[in-house]
Amino acid sequence: DTGVSQDPRHKITKRGQNVTFRCDPISEHNRLYWYRQTLGQGPEFLTYFQNEAQLEKSRLLSDRFSAERPKGSFSTLEIQRTEQGDSAMYLCASSLGVDTQYFGPGTRLTVL
Amino acid sequence: GQSLEQPSEVTAVEGAIVQINCTYQTSGFYGLSWYQQHDGGAPTFLSYNALDGLEETGRFSSFLSRSDSYGYLLLQELQMKDSASYFCAVGRGSTLGRLYFGRGTQLTVWP
Numbered sequence: 001d002t003g004v005s006q007d008p009r010h011k012i013t014k015r016g017q018n019v020t021f022r023c024d025p026i027s028e029h030n031r032l033y034w035y036r037q038t039l040g041q042g043p044e045f046l047t048y049f050q051n052e053a054q055l056e057k058s059r060l061l062s063d064r065f066s067a068e069r070p071k072g073s074f075s076t077l078e079i080q081r082t083e084q085g086d087s088a089m090y091l092c093a094s095s096l097g098v099d100t101q102y103f104g105p106g107t108r109l110t111v112l
Numbered sequence: 113g114q115s116l117e118q119p120s121e122v123t124a125v126e127g128a129i130v131q132i133n134c135t136y137q138t139s140g141f142y143g144l145s146w147y148q149q150h151d152g153g154a155p156t157f158l159s160y161n162a163l164d165g166l167e168e169t170g171r172f173s174s175f176l177s178r179s180d181s182y183g184y185l186l187l188q189e190l191q192m193k194d195s196a197s198y199f200c201a202v203g204r205g206s207t208l209g210r211l212y213f214g215r216g217t218q219l220t221v222w223p
Contacts, residue, residue: 031209042199042213098209103154
């Protein structure tokens with residue numbers, strides 16, 4: 001039984017660089033979510049896909065952030081022109097229904 | 113908007129029972145979930161309540177009162193491995209699937 005996987009697990013980048021993260025959901029799950037979590041806080045919603053359609057984006061997601069889910073399978077989250085404030089854990093989750101989300105291990109981003 | 117309130121810290125000893133409360137304010141409430149997160153780990157689903165009442169899963173139980181906008185997570189027979197952060201999260205019908213998380217309760221279990 002494979003859960004949600006994310007790659008890379010850690011990313012260190014310099015301010016102004018672009019970064020891309022990948023999420024592979026549980027295979028039969030049609031819903032995929034991206035959250036961001038900083039120390040001492042709960043996860044904050046970023047965006048959500050049902051199959052390949054991006055149904056909602058948080059106002060937290062500035063125009064430097066973009067997410068895709070081609071063919072309704074894996075998803076990528078790209079951050080352009082990274083800023084120090086982007087340093088956080090980026091979590092991906094997937095679900096079949098609306099009651100239970102299964103989270104991946106996260107990608108920890110550090111922007112120097 | 114929406115807000116969730118839960119205690120920031122709770123401590124207890126092994127074998128004890130602890131209750132973590134969560135009050136929420138949101139429109140279009142759909143359901144209340146609980147997640148556990150160990151340091152450096154990912155949130156793990158524990159329980160979900162859409163209707164009033166108690167849901168029991170092993171040592172963990174969760175309760176919801178929709179009229180009071182209140183829920184709690186009850187952990188029984190505490191073990192050292194239960195030391196973690198516990199988050200309540202609400203779902204709204206208008207944004208089905210999206211979860212709004214509280215700031216979490218850090219539970220420390222002492223031997």
